Amino acid sequence: MDTIVYIDGYNLFYGRLQNTSFKWLDVFKLFQSIARIQDPSSNIIHIKYFTAPVKSNFASRGRASEAAQKTYHRALKQLYSPKLEIIEGYHTVEKGHPPRYNEPIDKDDRVYIWKFEEKQTDVNIALAMYKDARDANISQQILVTSDSDLVPALN
Numbered sequence: 001m002d003t004i005v006y007i008d009g010y011n012l013f014y015g016r017l018q019n020t021s022f023k024w025l026d027v028f029k030l031f032q033s034i035a036r037i038q039d040p041s042s043n044i045i046h047i048k049y050f051t052a053p054v055k056s057n058f059a060s061r062g063r064a065s066e067a068a069q070k071t072y073h074r075a076l077k078q079l080y081s082p083k084l085e086i087i088e089g090y091h092t093v094e095k096g097h098p099p100r101y102n103e104p105i106d107k108d109d110r111v112y113i114w115k116f117e118e119k120q121t122d123v124n125i126a127l128a129m130y131k132d133a134r135d136a137n138i139s140q141q142i143l144v145t146s147d148s149d150l151v152p153a154l155n
Contacts, residue, residue, distance in 0.1 A: 001041045001139040004132050005031045006125050008145035009051035009086075010118050015146050024072060028080050031142060042140065045083065049076065050125050052089040052118045087128070089120030126153040 007027060017023050028047055035042035051069075059065035073086050096115035099107050129141055130153070143150060 001039055001043065002045045002137065003035055003042050003140040003142060004136065004138055005035075005044055005047045005142045005144060006129055007031075007047060007049045008121060008125060008147055008150075009049045010121060011145050011147055013051075023068075024075070026079075027076065028084060031144070035140070035142060039140075045138065047080070047084045048125075048128055049073075049084060049086045050089065050121045050128075051086065052091050052121065055091050055093070055116075058091075058093070058114070058116055087124055089118060089124060092117050092119055122147060122149045125150060129153050 005027075012025075012027075013023070017025060027049065028044065031047065032042075032044045035044060051073075054066040054069045056063045056066040061068075076084050077086065092115075094115045096113045097110050098113065099105055100109045100111045102109060125143070125145070129143065132138060133141065143154065
C-alpha cells in the first residue's frame with residue numbers, strides 16, 4: 001500500500017522531541033515501522049516534512065539551534081533523497097500588546113511582547129494532502145501533527 005507521510009516538523013520538534021534524546025529522530029524509519037504495524041503491505045514512498053527555519057535571535061540556543069536544524073535537515077535529505085522533501089514556511093515577528101495574566105482579566109493592564117508565529121505550514125500541508133489525494137497513485141496518507149487546525153483536511 002503506497003503511502004505518503006506529511007509531518008508538521010515544527011510541531012513534532014517543539015511538541016514532542018525538544019528536551020528529549022530523540023531530537024535526531026529518523027522519521028523515515030519510525031513511520032515506515034508504524035505504518036507496517038498497522039498494515040504489513042504499507043510502503044512509504046515519500047515523506048513531506050513541513051517546517052520553518054529557526055530564527056536564531058528567538059531560539060533558546062541562538063545560532064546553535066539554527067545550525068542544528070540545518071544539520072538535521074541535511075542528514076535527512078542525505079539519507080532519504082529523493083523520498084524525503086522539506087517544505088519551508090516562515091516566521092513572522094510582530095510587537096504585541098496583550099493583557100497581563102491576571103484572574104480575573106484586567107483588559108487595561110497590558111504588557112508589550114514579541115509575537116512570534118510560524119506561517120504557511122498548515123496551509124501547505126492541507127494543500128499537499130489534497131493534491132496528492134487527487135493526483136498521486138497512493139492508497140494511504142499519514143498526517144503527523146497535534147495541530148487541530150488540520151482536522152478539516154482529514155474529512
